[in-house]
Amino acid sequence: MQFVYPAFLGALAVLAVPILIHLFYFRRFRKVYFTNVRFLKEVKEETNNARRLRNLLVLLARCLALAFLVLAFAQPFIPQGAEVKKGEKAVSVFVDNSFSMGTLSQNAPLLELAKQRARDIVQAFRPEDRFQVLSNDFEGRDQRLISKEDALVRIDEIQLSPTSRDLDKALIRQQQCLNTGKQENKIAFVISDYQQNVNTIRNFKDTLLDVYLVPMRAVQENNVSIDSVWFENPVQILNQPANLLVKVSNRSDEDAEEIRLTLTHDNQTKPVGALKIPARSNRIDTVSFNILHPGLHEAKISVSDYPVQFDDDYYITFSVAQQINLLAINGLTPNKYLGSAFAGAGYLKLDQADARALDYSRFPNYNLIILNEVSNISSGLAQELKTFADNGGNVLIFPAQNADQGSYNSLLGAFGSGAMGAYEPTPRQGGQLNTEEFVFSDVYLNKSANLRLPNTQGNYKLAPNSGEHIISYRDGSAMLAKFPQKSGALYFCAAPLNEQVNDLVRNAEIFVPMLFKMAVAGTKARQIAYFIGKDEVLEANHQQAASGEMVYKLRQFKPALQAAPGQAAQAGGDGAEFIPEQRILGAKVLLTPGTQVRDAGWYQLRLRSDSTLAEYAYNFDRKESDLSYTDEDKLTEGLSANFKVLATNAAASFTQVVDEQSRGIVLWRWCLIFALLFLALEVLFLRLWKV
Numbered sequence: 001m002q003f004v005y006p007a008f009l010g011a012l013a014v015l016a017v018p019i020l021i022h023l024f025y026f027r028r029f030r031k032v033y034f035t036n037v038r039f040l041k042e043v044k045e046e047t048n049n050a051r052r053l054r055n056l057l058v059l060l061a062r063c064l065a066l067a068f069l070v071l072a073f074a075q076p077f078i079p080q081g082a083e084v085k086k087g088e089k090a091v092s093v094f095v096d097n098s099f100s101m102g103t104l105s106q107n108a109p110l111l112e113l114a115k116q117r118a119r120d121i122v123q124a125f126r127p128e129d130r131f132q133v134l135s136n137d138f139e140g141r142d143q144r145l146i147s148k149e150d151a152l153v154r155i156d157e158i159q160l161s162p163t164s165r166d167l168d169k170a171l172i173r174q175q176q177c178l179n180t181g182k183q184e185n186k187i188a189f190v191i192s193d194y195q196q197n198v199n200t201i202r203n204f205k206d207t208l209l210d211v212y213l214v215p216m217r218a219v220q221e222n223n224v225s226i227d228s229v230w231f232e233n234p235v236q237i238l239n240q241p242a243n244l245l246v247k248v249s250n251r252s253d254e255d256a257e258e259i260r261l262t263l264t265h266d267n268q269t270k271p272v273g274a275l276k277i278p279a280r281s282n283r284i285d286t287v288s289f290n291i292l293h294p295g296l297h298e299a300k301i302s303v304s305d306y307p308v309q310f311d312d313d314y315y316i317t318f319s320v321a322q323q324i325n326l327l328a329i330n331g332l333t334p335n336k337y338l339g340s341a342f343a344g345a346g347y348l349k350l351d352q353a354d355a356r357a358l359d360y361s362r363f364p365n366y367n368l369i370i371l372n373e374v375s376n377i378s379s380g381l382a383q384e385l386k387t388f389a390d391n392g393g394n395v396l397i398f399p400a401q402n403a404d405q406g407s408y409n410s411l412l413g414a415f416g417s418g419a420m421g422a423y424e425p426t427p428r429q430g431g432q433l434n435t436e437e438f439v440f441s442d443v444y445l446n447k448s449a450n451l452r453l454p455n456t457q458g459n460y461k462l463a464p465n466s467g468e469h470i471i472s473y474r475d476g477s478a479m480l481a482k483f484p485q486k487s488g489a490l491y492f493c494a495a496p497l498n499e500q501v502n503d504l505v506r507n508a509e510i511f512v513p514m515l516f517k518m519a520v521a522g523t524k525a526r527q528i529a530y531f532i533g534k535d536e537v538l539e540a541n542h543q544q545a546a547s548g549e550m551v552y553k554l555r556q557f558k559p560a561l562q563a564a565p566g567q568a569a570q571a572g573g574d575g576a577e578f579i580p581e582q583r584i585l586g587a588k589v590l591l592t593p594g595t596q597v598r599d600a601g602w603y604q605l606r607l608r609s610d611s612t613l614a615e616y617a618y619n620f621d622r623k624e625s626d627l628s629y630t631d632e633d634k635l636t637e638g639l640s641a642n643f644k645v646l647a648t649n650a651a652a653s654f655t656q657v658v659d660e661q662s663r664g665i666v667l668w669r670w671c672l673i674f675a676l677l678f679l680a681l682e683v684l685f686l687r688l689w690k691v
Contacts (some may be wrong), residue, residue, distance in 0.1 A: 469482075
């Protein structure tokens, strides 16, 4: 047995006080006046032996009461295992407040039980100890040691958070804070449900820090989530149906029946079907809807699921252009087949320009730029085409027969492709169409059908293994090659577009879809959704405000929804507004919201309060959707001896469990009980034992 405060044992000297009182106590006789001898019969005879025994028992009870009271102040304990560390302690408590902690355990959410565990842990230590209370939010104020009272207040402030952290990152954060204190004894507690996808404790290698794992368990572990949503086609066209592909996952060990899928778009919510998903599997479903107006669109895909609901909604935003603009830069005369290819599509607008009179400032207005037999590409034009492709545009080049090889090679070099050889006036036949690449993917129902491929009467020889072949000659060399460039691409045809040299223009089943797919692929479509907690950069076109103010703001909003049959309409409105970190680069502004986005939904970008420049959709990270946990008996597998598990179903109070782990089996409570017991015996001896 050891003592926390052994100096208090010196107070046992007070035991001499009752002994001295007992030794020097003299009986004072009381005078009794009586007038008749018969009253002497009522006087009780006292036995000296009985009186002496009672006094000795009273003395013993007093001495034992004082002795146990002194022992209680000395705080005796029985060490468990290793030697118990004495002195002040620095204690860090991590409370996992991710969405998975919102599931139910018995009659309360896991987070509330975890907060109670955290309170019990803090209460188990002394007032002079220092504490850190940490959550998944990793707030700056939590990187310091605070008092016991402040720690209890901080625990009460913890709420569910969309942020999820790997547990080894939380331990590193705890270690950094504990090292800032002067206390030699450092202890870390990790209260979590220990999901398998975040349980990375084995990556934490510190063997000196005492770590106690406090696992929490939910009663129900069923969950259905919408994992991702994407469009079948990268660009949505006005007055055309759009197909959304929705991936829905069943995270439980039981089949999910009648999972209802709904779509919210254009202020209307409508059901789109019911899904049956086998256990531990997923299903991809298609949701179709019509696009009836240009501009910004908001949509939400939802499923009905309980109790985990943060991943039941998936928000997206997208933009539909009134028309797609294309530019043909001609060396001599415009090619009539180019104009004819786009004549039948009202949403495609082709502009013609002479290579000798170009307005480079208008290039960002186009999605596809076609160089039609330009003899010489100036360095300025080459640079502008490179910038255009970097920003998401596509460039298609048909060289002239008398092309300046040096200027073309300079352009190809800027795009990271090999140089082209001299023009060879040799007839050649097309041999293969790459139907796996976006330009020709999903164009032909029967990819194995024998298409009539174009033939050329002459071509430039491209370097072997140059770019991705879209159309190949029979010998495997490239007739049309693609060179990706950041957000855009360069398409280079080895033969001129002149119909006397290249019959591609007469091959409508290849020429028309090729131009169309290249045009829609260059619309610089913005990402339709982002995830909260990930450091993703938003991009928008920079605009100068009339007042000169250049502060962009993001505001959450809810569009009003029309009433469905038998239901009430839902009113819209604006939510929180904040200023993200922003950086202006030329015609673009880059925004970094950081941790300011807390709720899933739609966010509008505004420079002025009366206009919306762009819209972004944010969703909660699906990392918390998989409710697979690490078993308690496997938590410490592969870990060093400084890791211990504190069971949550202990019969004793959790405060006592923590106290015994940190200081061994505590005996001061028993000392108080015995002190009170002997005081009670003393009272009983004095009141009930009449001698």
